[in-house]
Amino acid sequence: MKREMAVIGMVVCIAVGLIVGFFLPGLLTPASTPGKTLVEEIQDRGELIVGTDAPWPPFELYNTTTSTWEGFDIDLSQMVADELGVDLVVTNILFDELIGACKAGTIDMIAAAMMVKPSRTEELAHSVTYIRVNEVIIAKGTSTITISDFDDVTGYIMGCQSGTTQHDALLDLGMTEGVDLYVYPKANTLMASLEAGAIDLAYVDEPVVSVWAKTQSLKIIYTVPAEPMALWARWEEPELMMEINNVILEAYRTGDMDDLYEKWFG
């Protein structure tokens, strides 16, 4: 009796394993309507779903006073949505999760001040780059820390946002998370930690500093040139990427891009 049960149990387990194994690869690819490109799907749906990670002003911020999305990336995404003739829907996800969400098909496009770097291009395709900003190391206004070389940061407790190029750069220096490197899921918690003195220095994009500098005493102690930023979409959807690139190039041609720079960084 016992042996029979064991045999039946094994057969059932193998059968379940085979069934799960058969369906699993299908479950892990993005859900899409067969025979339709993503652009057609977006137009049927009437919505372009853009994933971002806010707050990262002036690139993206949800304004709680007016209940609207604002920022450079949002305006640019709006141009893409206008070009496709659909509404823009913005969803706010953790930065780490953006690439996964885009690959999964939950979002159509990423607009999150995301810099071009090789490991990301293995996962997703990026558009024509549209802006390049510096990355900066900041300290509290009262801090006396100075550094002359980027490698000098290893002597301090650093903070940055999770999954960003800053995060990678600090890890490449050999810093250890939880020891001399603290990683935050959102920019506002990073800034609050700097203010509270939990970290000595924070590593962020330069335009972001100017916004928090309004309410917090901050100073830039070191500037690092960074890679340019782009919009991101799936490799499998070249039609969408073509539309995105068209919008960016057209914005450069008509001067709309200059207006945007003036509006958000002027």
Added chain:
Amino acid sequence: MVWLSDEPNFLTIFFYILTEGLFVTLALTALGLLIGFALGLLLALMRVYGPTEIGWFASGYEKIFRGIPVLILIFIFAFGIPRLFWYLEPLERPMAGVILALGLRSAAYQSQIFRGAILSVQPGQTAAARALGMNGFQSFRHIVFPQAIRLAVPSWSNEYAVVIKDSSFAYGVGILEMTRAAFDISANFPELLSLSMGIVAIIYLIFTYPVTKLFGERQTKKLKDFGMGGG
């Protein structure tokens, strides 16, 4: 640079969080609890009345889902298995993923609650019911179940408190619920981080304490009057 307008005060933040996030938080909680209830009750029945092998399956399920952090489950179901909710609109998929994650996790705990409640109804009552001519299902339906469900209420109210608090993890996958609303306030007004977090904490408390008080302590007392339950 347009967003630093009028500074909100305690009341405006309070009502902002309620209007933006309360409905979604309660919806996630209610649906999560509902899935947990249906599945949890089934698992409990499997463990109490089912053959040994079915019992193994149920207790295996409990062990697995009690051992996985709910945030991990949320990431798995929201983004990890994209085709899971292929029939939904893309933005509804993370929402469904969160509800499923909360539900499956809650089922593992609710199963224990119901199993305990069913077992604490004295076996003599079932024997008496069978002696009166009821069959197995009838004795469960009319004798054991009505008592067990009452006995389960105090622990179940505690499970509600757990699920409503865990629904705050949904902010990580882009769902606008109360925690996200509080975060948005602090993103617009960084100096209000402590205030907005404090307010959202108070709101969660308002939605947990009275419920656990009402269903927990009062039900326990009521049960005691009937000579049932131990608290």
